[in-house]
Amino acid sequence: MRSAARVLALIAAVSLAAPAAMAETPKFAKNATSFTLDNGLQVVVIPDHRAPIVTHMVWYKAGAADEVPGVSGIAHFLEHLMFKGTKDHPEGEFSKVINSVGGNENAFTSDDTTAYHQTVAKQYLPQMMEFEADRMANLELDVPEVLTERDVILEERRMRIDGNPGARLGEAVRAALYQNSRYGIPTIGWQHEMEQLDLDDALAWYDRYYTPNNAFVIIAGDVTEDEVRKLAEDTYGKVKRRFDPPPRFRAVEPEPQAARTVTLSDPQVMQPSMQRLYLVPSYTTAEPGEAEALDILAEILGGGTTSRLYRDLVVDQGIAASAGTFYQSNQLGDTMLGFYGSPRGEVTLDQIEAALDRAIASVVADGVTAAEVASAKRRLIAATIFAEDNASTLARALGTAIATGETIEDAQNWPLAIDAVTVEDVNAAAARYLDIRRSVTGYLVGEPAKNPS
Amino acid sequence: MRSAARVLALIAAVSLAAPAAMAETPKFAKNATSFTLDNGLQVVVIPDHRAPIVTHMVWYKAGAADEVPGVSGIAHFLEHLMFKGTKDHPEGEFSKVINSVGGNENAFTSDDTTAYHQTVAKQYLPQMMEFEADRMANLELDVPEVLTERDVILEERRMRIDGNPGARLGEAVRAALYQNSRYGIPTIGWQHEMEQLDLDDALAWYDRYYTPNNAFVIIAGDVTEDEVRKLAEDTYGKVKRRFDPPPRFRAVEPEPQAARTVTLSDPQVMQPSMQRLYLVPSYTTAEPGEAEALDILAEILGGGTTSRLYRDLVVDQGIAASAGTFYQSNQLGDTMLGFYGSPRGEVTLDQIEAALDRAIASVVADGVTAAEVASAKRRLIAATIFAEDNASTLARALGTAIATGETIEDAQNWPLAIDAVTVEDVNAAAARYLDIRRSVTGYLVGEPAKNPS
Numbered sequence: 001m002r003s004a005a006r007v008l009a010l011i012a013a014v015s016l017a018a019p020a021a022m023a024e025t026p027k028f029a030k031n032a033t034s035f036t037l038d039n040g041l042q043v044v045v046i047p048d049h050r051a052p053i054v055t056h057m058v059w060y061k062a063g064a065a066d067e068v069p070g071v072s073g074i075a076h077f078l079e080h081l082m083f084k085g086t087k088d089h090p091e092g093e094f095s096k097v098i099n100s101v102g103g104n105e106n107a108f109t110s111d112d113t114t115a116y117h118q119t120v121a122k123q124y125l126p127q128m129m130e131f132e133a134d135r136m137a138n139l140e141l142d143v144p145e146v147l148t149e150r151d152v153i154l155e156e157r158r159m160r161i162d163g164n165p166g167a168r169l170g171e172a173v174r175a176a177l178y179q180n181s182r183y184g185i186p187t188i189g190w191q192h193e194m195e196q197l198d199l200d201d202a203l204a205w206y207d208r209y210y211t212p213n214n215a216f217v218i219i220a221g222d223v224t225e226d227e228v229r230k231l232a233e234d235t236y237g238k239v240k241r242r243f244d245p246p247p248r249f250r251a252v253e254p255e256p257q258a259a260r261t262v263t264l265s266d267p268q269v270m271q272p273s274m275q276r277l278y279l280v281p282s283y284t285t286a287e288p289g290e291a292e293a294l295d296i297l298a299e300i301l302g303g304g305t306t307s308r309l310y311r312d313l314v315v316d317q318g319i320a321a322s323a324g325t326f327y328q329s330n331q332l333g334d335t336m337l338g339f340y341g342s343p344r345g346e347v348t349l350d351q352i353e354a355a356l357d358r359a360i361a362s363v364v365a366d367g368v369t370a371a372e373v374a375s376a377k378r379r380l381i382a383a384t385i386f387a388e389d390n391a392s393t394l395a396r397a398l399g400t401a402i403a404t405g406e407t408i409e410d411a412q413n414w415p416l417a418i419d420a421v422t423v424e425d426v427n428a429a430a431a432r433y434l435d436i437r438r439s440v441t442g443y444l445v446g447e448p449a450k451n452p453s
Numbered sequence: 454m455r456s457a458a459r460v461l462a463l464i465a466a467v468s469l470a471a472p473a474a475m476a477e478t479p480k481f482a483k484n485a486t487s488f489t490l491d492n493g494l495q496v497v498v499i500p501d502h503r504a505p506i507v508t509h510m511v512w513y514k515a516g517a518a519d520e521v522p523g524v525s526g527i528a529h530f531l532e533h534l535m536f537k538g539t540k541d542h543p544e545g546e547f548s549k550v551i552n553s554v555g556g557n558e559n560a561f562t563s564d565d566t567t568a569y570h571q572t573v574a575k576q577y578l579p580q581m582m583e584f585e586a587d588r589m590a591n592l593e594l595d596v597p598e599v600l601t602e603r604d605v606i607l608e609e610r611r612m613r614i615d616g617n618p619g620a621r622l623g624e625a626v627r628a629a630l631y632q633n634s635r636y637g638i639p640t641i642g643w644q645h646e647m648e649q650l651d652l653d654d655a656l657a658w659y660d661r662y663y664t665p666n667n668a669f670v671i672i673a674g675d676v677t678e679d680e681v682r683k684l685a686e687d688t689y690g691k692v693k694r695r696f697d698p699p700p701r702f703r704a705v706e707p708e709p710q711a712a713r714t715v716t717l718s719d720p721q722v723m724q725p726s727m728q729r730l731y732l733v734p735s736y737t738t739a740e741p742g743e744a745e746a747l748d749i750l751a752e753i754l755g756g757g758t759t760s761r762l763y764r765d766l767v768v769d770q771g772i773a774a775s776a777g778t779f780y781q782s783n784q785l786g787d788t789m790l791g792f793y794g795s796p797r798g799e800v801t802l803d804q805i806e807a808a809l810d811r812a813i814a815s816v817v818a819d820g821v822t823a824a825e826v827a828s829a830k831r832r833l834i835a836a837t838i839f840a841e842d843n844a845s846t847l848a849r850a851l852g853t854a855i856a857t858g859e860t861i862e863d864a865q866n867w868p869l870a871i872d873a874v875t876v877e878d879v880n881a882a883a884a885r886y887l888d889i890r891r892s893v894t895g896y897l898v899g900e901p902a903k904n905p906s
Contacts, residue, residue: 069633069634069635069702069704070702070704070705072633168710168711169710169711171710172632172709172710172711172713173711175629175632175633176628176629176632176713179625179628179629179637179638180522180525180628180638180643181522182522184632185632185633190633190705190707191707192705192707192708193704193705249522249523251522251523251646252523252643252645252646254643254644254645255645256625257621257622257624257625257717258621258622258625258626258715258716258717258718258895259715259716259718260625260629260713260714260715260716261713261714262711262712262713263711263712263713264710264711265711265712442711
């Protein structure tokens with residue numbers, strides 16, 4: 001206890017010292033600029049000349065929530081299949097080049113977007129762009145490749161979800177939270193639908209979404225806009241616009257009427273835990289200022305070791321091994337503000353939930369303080385400053401914002417928008433959204449479920 | 454208590470007497486025959502000459518679960534708009550004719566189908582067919598009509614759902630039960646999506662689904678197949694096939710992982726109640742014999758006053774004001790087997806749920822008896838015999854089966870399929886499907902929810 005309290009005091013001292021260093025609120029990614037090629041591809045450049053390195057990302061405005069009923073998992077499946085090669089660059093060549101020059105690469109699929117990225121020494125950027133431009137238009141797939149890769153994603157699902165009770169609970173909780181939107185369906189897909197995905201599904205997805213006017217590129221690092229423009233015209237500029245992408249659509253959730261619970265019981269569970277998700281607006285769906293207020297609210301309640309929940313449950317009462325919040329703020333549709341906690345020793349989930357309920361009731365009834373808001377702002381804005389240190393982190397954060405409908409200016413001004421939040425804004429957001437009817441509470445327990453199976 | 458027990462003894466005596474009356478299991482709607490017109494319209498005839506009356510139904514193979522994301526309620530909205538008239542028969546004329554001849558009419562929309570029906574004296578059948586054939590092809594709609602009728606369906610939603618806590622709980626419970634299929638979305642639609650429905654949505658739905666080759670007609674009553682064939686050719690036969698309907702699709706549910714609860718709290722609630730829904734197969738999705746076994750299981754556990762739940766909770770313990778089961782068996786996709794109970798006097802929902810849990814645990818662990826199965830079969834088969842007494846009931850039951858993919862023969866043989874169910878079949882269905890992980894439990898309570906709103 002005593003040592004934890006000392007750590008907190010130290011962090012508080014550091015936080016209090018911070019304002020002097022940022023008398024003026026900084027913009028986020030302030031060097032970012034962008035241009036659009038004739039084929040509709042937007043190219044964003046974030047110059048940063050501190051090291052001769054670049055991060056190159058291609059983002060497609062299509063994610064799991066764009067899937068149609070019955071083919072869940074196709075967005076993520078296509079992400080895998082994009083590594084199968086083209087006529088000019090057969091499978092493996094792209095990755096081999098990256099490895100041979102000491103770079104790294106990866107790709108990810110979310111509800112709203114799919115992205116591919118490499119970080120390499122600056123002189124290899126033209127080659128990265130040529131590879132990505134090539135697979136944007138010329139992907140070649142055949143039935144055996146698709147069937148083999150389908151086994152890979154099924155194995156990925158087995159390992160990441162089916163073999164992990166917490167992940168299975170996560171799927172069930174999201175399915176209960178989202179009553180109308182596709183966010184209730186797992187990004188990786190339902191197993192029984194993944195098993196049916198085939199070459200036709202893959203090509204249909206590729207042909208529908210993989211076109212320059214449905215994509216954008218972010219290049220962050222040791223480059224100038226002029227250099228990038230020239231390279232982009234020589235590579236991506238040659239890719240033909242294949243169609244006009246459909247307007248993006250996310251089904252709106254009905255006003256929630258009833259509190260829900262989800263209990264996943266599995267003998268594998270050694271450490272029980274609970275979570276509580278509330279349906280809240282995202283930066284895309286919120287009224288002006290509301291998402292920023294939710295960011296501050298989440299930070300005050302559960303952001304790190306100085307938050308109310310951590311101090312109450314972990315430090316003061318000592319009943320929790322962990323406690324915190326998360327706000328999935330950058331989504332095209334309505335999203336979740338979540339709380340979690342896991343008990344320490346003999347403490348029960350009921351005790352953790354009761355403490356969480358008290359913390360929530362207290363913030364709804366009595367609000368937050370000006371000091372809490374000021375401190376949360378400092379921490380959130382400081383985090384954006386730290387992000388500036390890493391070109392790859394910067395590119396990813398800016399890309400997520402653009403992929404969910406923000407402009408570059410929106411993203412750049414985010415620290416200013418955070419700075420403008422008032423105590424009243426935070427209290428209004430708490431009162432409006434921390435309503436048990438908007439929530440799902442998930443329990444992960446080791447005991448068998450109460451009914452025989 | 455004593456008098457209730459006497460009533461039960463009397464019913465049991467009647468049940469025991471029944472087998473003599475049906476030594477051979479009767480077919481259902483055994484006179485039903487069918488033919489198909491050149492335009493693809495199937496016409497089913499069920500002759501019944503006991504009274505000079507006919508029931509005429511037109512069924513479209515399109516229901517709420519065929520809607521695409523964002524336009525929930527359009528199937529039901531179009532049902533309303535079908536009464537707006539055509540060039541030859543302006544709004545109100547059809548209904549006026551029916552009323553003037555002492556007939557009655559109605560329409561309904563379900564997850565899987567939309568149907569329109571009239572019951573009239575036999576001589577008016579040709580006119581009914583002419584009216585229905587006309588609006589199958591020639592519906593005329595304009596913007597003011599659509600906007601006015603949209604207010605009507607919104608008011609219908611306010612009265613039937615929003616003003617009724619039990620209905621609101623029902624929506625939330627189904628949304629939690631169905632994690633993948635559209636059955637989790639209310640047939641009437643979500644209010645915020647209904648408010649956006651417009652003329653284009655209505656015409657798109659009409660043009661997609663209202664074509665003779667996506668419909669069937671059932672005529673039950675004082676007619677012969679030959680008479681109906683002639684009339685059908687003169688009326689429906691003139692309607693052009695507008696397109697080939699898409700294959701019917703219902704997203705398959707993932708194997709459920711976690712028990713769920715939904716609590717709706719509203720000061721309007723004077724009588725608390727609970728329900729428990731299990732995800733189970735329908736007649737369309739089940740393995741052979743499994744849906745029949747579920748029908749028998751539901752009947753044994755909660756079908757009427759001789760059922761286990763009613764006897765235990767209402768009669769013997771006297772803790773429940775009501776208790777029973779329902780099985781929504783005729784659905785294109787996986788469906789629900791439900792249990793419900795409401796406490797008497799000071800009894801709590803927990804006590805009702807505990808009794809339900811015991812009843813379910815007992816049937817899973819110890820199974821049912823041969824006498825219970827025999828008695829349930831008699832009651833289910835007897836119900837089909839009673840249905841034969843009413844041409845309209847018969848038409849509706851047969852239509853529901855056809856609309857969800859059964860053949861006429863499947864439906865006719867249903868009593869035989871029920872008769873073939875064994876004790877082992879029922880026990881296997883109970884063990885497989887009465888698993889708490891497959892379930893959602895709903896609570897309707899009067900107290901405020903535990904968190905402030």
